[in-house]
Amino acid sequence: MRTKIHFLLPVAAMLALAACSKDDVKNPAHPIIENPETFGEAGMIDIGDEGAAEISAYDPSTKRLFVVKNDGINMIKVLDLSDPTKIADLKKDILITAGAVNSLSVSNGQLAAAIEAVNKTENGRVDVYNTSTNALIKSIPVGALPDMVTFSPDGKFILTANEGEPATDYSADPVGTVSIINVADNYAAVHLDFAKFATQETALKTKGFRIFGPGASFAQDVEPEYITVSADSKTAWVTLQENNAIAKIDIAAKSITDIFPLGFKDYNTDANATDLSDKDGGASFKKSPVKSMYQPDAIAVWQQNGGIPYLFTANEGDVREWDAYAENKRVKDLQLDPAAFPDAAALKAETALGRLNVTKTLGDANGDGLYEALYSFGARSFSVWNGLTGAQVFDSKNELDVKAKDAGIYDDARSDDKSIEPEGIAIGTMGNKSIAFVGLERVDAVAIYDVTDPLAPRFLKMLKTGDAPEGVLFVDAQSSPTGKSLLVVSSEGDGVIKVYTPKN
Template sequence: MKYPLLFISLLAIGFASCSKEDTAPETEKPEEEFFVNEDAATFAEIGSIDIGETGAAEISAFDAQTKRLFVVNNDEKNGAVNRIDVLDFSDPKNMKLIHSISMQPYGGAVNSVAVFDGKLAAAIESTDKQANGKVAVFKTSDYAEIKSVTVGALPDMITFSPDGKFILTANEGEPNAAYTNDPEGSISIITVDNNYAVTTVNFSAFASKQAELVAKGFRVFGPSNSFVKDIEPEYITVSEDSKTAWVTLQENNGIAKINLTTKTITDIFPLGFKDYTADGNEINVTDKDGGSTVLAKWNVKGVYMPDAIALVESNGTPYLFTANEGDAREYTAFVEGERIGKLTLDPAAFPNAADLQKEAQLGRLNVTKTLGDANGDGKYEALYSFGARSFSVWNGNTGAQVFDSKNELDVKSIAANVYDDGRSDDKSVEPEGITVGKVGNKKVAFVGMERADAVAVYDVTDPSKPSFLQLFKCGDAPEGVLFIPAKNSPTKKSLLVVSSENDGVVKVYTPIQFNNPQP
C-alpha cells in the first residue's frame, strides 16, 4: 500500500508545482522553459469583442495570474465613461466583460494601464489636464486599491520595469487651448518597494544645450518659449535589467535616456529628418489625385516624431524600435500645420512653385510652419511634413539610426488594399503602436497603423535588418498592440491583442501554422 500512497503524494506535489507555475509572474519564468515552434508569418484573428465606441479600447494589459485583460475605456459617445474594463481572457475566442473599475474617484480620463505580478497600474490625468495626474495601483484579483500617488501633468503612458521594482509614467504636460498654461513635460519614477515613493524628473538639465540639440533636429517651438515646458514625453520602454529607460519625445522629435538607478535623464537623442528624395523613400502626397496610390520622390523632409517605442537587446546592444507617427500641435492659440499650397515658397529653392502648389501635386500636403524658413523672410526654402510613414531602429546607446522601413509600410498596405488615400496629404498609414516578442525561434515586431487599420509583422531577430512577414487587418484606428508570449498565454500559443480607439473593438490574433521541427 505504501507505493500507491507515495505515487499519489508525488502526483499531488506535481499538480501543486504546475499550479504555481501557471500563476507566476512573467518575469520569473525563463523563456527557454516554454517553446512553441510557431510560424510568425501566420498570425490570424481568433477572437473579437466590442466594448464601446470612439475612445473605448485604447490600451490593454494582460494578467497571467487571473487570465484577465484590462482595457482602457473612455467612450466619448456613451456619456461620461471613464473606467477600466475587465475581460475574462481565459478563452480568447470568447472574451467576456466581467467587471469595470471606475476611474472617477481619481480624476479625469485614464490614459494607460500596465500589469505586473498581480498588480494593475493606471495612469490618470487630472480633470484639469494641466494639473498633476495620478497613478492608481489595484490588485488584479479583487480590484482593491493598493496605492494612489501623484505624478506629473497628463500621464499619457505607464509601464512596469521588467523586475517590477519601478512604475514609470511619461507625463506629456500638454498646454491649455489658449497656451497660457503649459506644464513641464516630465517622467515619474515610482519605487514600488518604497511604499510607491515618486520621483518626478524634468529636462531642465539640458536647457543649456538647446541650440546644440535643435541643430541636430530636436524641436523646441511652442509659444511658451520654454525648453522645459515645451518637451512632451510620450511613450516608455525599459531595458531587460531594469536599469535604463528610453522615452519618446514625440512633438520634439527626440528620444530621452534615463538611468533608473540614479533616477536621472542622461541623454537626449535628436532624431533628425527623413529625405523623401532618397531611393526607397517615395511617398504619395495628395488626396486629390483621383485615388492614385503612386509613390514618387518629392523635395520634402519627414519629421520622425515617434509615438510608441519598444526594445530588442542583441549582443549587448539595446535597439530601440519606434513607430514614426508624427503629431502636429493644434490649439486655439497656436496651430503649427499648414498646407503647402497656402505657403509662400522661396523661388530659389522651388523655381517651379506654381506647379508644385497645385492640389494634385504638393499643394495638399500638411507641413509645419515652424521649420523651413531659416531666415525668417516668410518664404520657405525647405518643407517638413509630420511623421516618417515608417518604423525605425535606433542604437539605444548613441541614438544613431540603424534601420528605417522607408516606404515599405505604404507599399505593403497598397498591395493589401488597405491603404487610405484620403490620408496621403497628412501622415499616410500613420504608424502609431509597436511591440516586440519572441514567436517560435524569431524575435518579432508588430507595427500598428492607425489609418490603414492594419498591423504589419516583421522578423527582427537581427534588429538591424528587419524583414517583412505579413500584414493583417484589425479594428478601426489601432491604438494598443500587446504581445502575450506562449508561456503565459491561456492557449499556450503566442497571442497579439490589438485594441482600437475608433470602434472600441479588441481583437486577438495567433499563429495558425507551425514550422517543421528543428533537426
C-alpha cells in the same frame, strides 16, 4: 453596440497545443516553435463605441485583460481572456473618478493606471490596483497629463511619461516630466524634467531637435510620450514626439542622461518615394522635395545577450494645433523661395504638394518669409535606433505604404497628412525569432515583421484590425492562457478588441 462575434481556433491547432507538455510551454529552454506568418484572428469582443478600447494590459495570474474605456463613463474594463475564442465581460469594471485613464500596465498582480486630471494641465496620478480584487492599493501623484505608464521588467519600478500639453489657449503650459515610482519604497516617486538640457538647446536643434512652443521654457516645451525599459530594468528610453527626439534615463540614478535628436527623413529618394497628395487620383508613390520629422509615438527595446539595445519606434508624427497657436500649414499657403523651388507654382497645385501639411516652424532659416525647405509630420515608417548613441540603423522607408496599397487598404485621403500613421509597436519572442507588431492607425491594420536581425527587419504579413488600432499588446507563449502566443489589438475607433494567434 455592434454584435459580438467569436472565432474558433482550428481543431489542428488545438491538438498541436494539447501535444505540448506544460514544461515545454513554461521552459524557455524548450520554446514552442511558432510561425508568425500564420497569425490569424482567434476571437473578438466589442465593448462600446469610439474611445471604448484604447490600451489593454494582460495579467497572466488571473487571465484577465484590462482595457481603457473612455466613451462616456471613464473606467477600466475587466475581461476574461482565459479562452480567447470566447472573451467574456466579467462585469467587474473599475470606475475612474476625477479624470480619465490614458494607459495601463501589469506586473506581479498589480495594475498601474495613468490618469490625467479633469483639467489636463494639472498634475495627474497613477492608481495601482490588485488584479484579483480590483482593490485600490495606492494612488501616486505624478506630472501633468500622464500619457503612458509601464512597469520595469523586474516589477520594482513604475514609470510614466507625463506629456504636459498646454491649455488650448496657452493660459497654462506644464513642464513635461518622467516619473519614477519605487514600488518597494511605498511607491515613493521622483519626477524628472528636462531643464538641465536648456544650455544644449542650440546644439540639439542643429541635429533636428525642436523647441518652438510660444513663450515656453525648454522644460515646458518638452513633451514625453511613451516609455520602454531595458530587460535588466536599469535603463529607460522615452520618446519626445513633438520634439522629434528620444531621451535616455538611468533608472537607479534617477537621471535623464541624454537627448537623441532624430533628424529628418528625405522623401526625394527612390526608397522613400511616397504619396503626398489626397487629390491626385489615388496612391502614387514618387520622389518629392520634402523632408519629414520622425516624431515617434510608441517605442520598444530589443537587446540580445547584453549587446547593443536597439530601439524600435513607430513614427506617427504629431502636430501642435491649439486655439492660441497652430504650427501646421498647407504648402499652397506658404511662400516658397524661388531659388530653392523654381517650379513653385507647379508644386503648390493640389495634385502635387499643395495640400500637404507641413510645419511653419522649420524651412525658413533666414526668416524672410520664403521657405527654402519643407518639413512634414511623421515618417510613415518604423525605425530602429542604437539605444546607446541614438544613431539610426534601420528605417522601413516607404514599405508600410507600399504593403498597405498591396493589401488594398491604403487610404489616399490621408496622403496629405500623415498617411498610414504608425502608432503602436510591440516586440515579442516566438521560439527562436523576435517579432515586431506595428499598429497602423489610419489603415486599420497591424504589420508583422521578423526582427531577429534588428539591422534588417523582414516584412511577414498584414493583419486587419478594428477601426483605428491604438493598443498593440503581445502575450508570449509562456504567459498566454492557451500556451500559444497572442496578439491583442484594441481599437479606439469602434471599441473592438481582437485577439490573434498563430495557427500552427
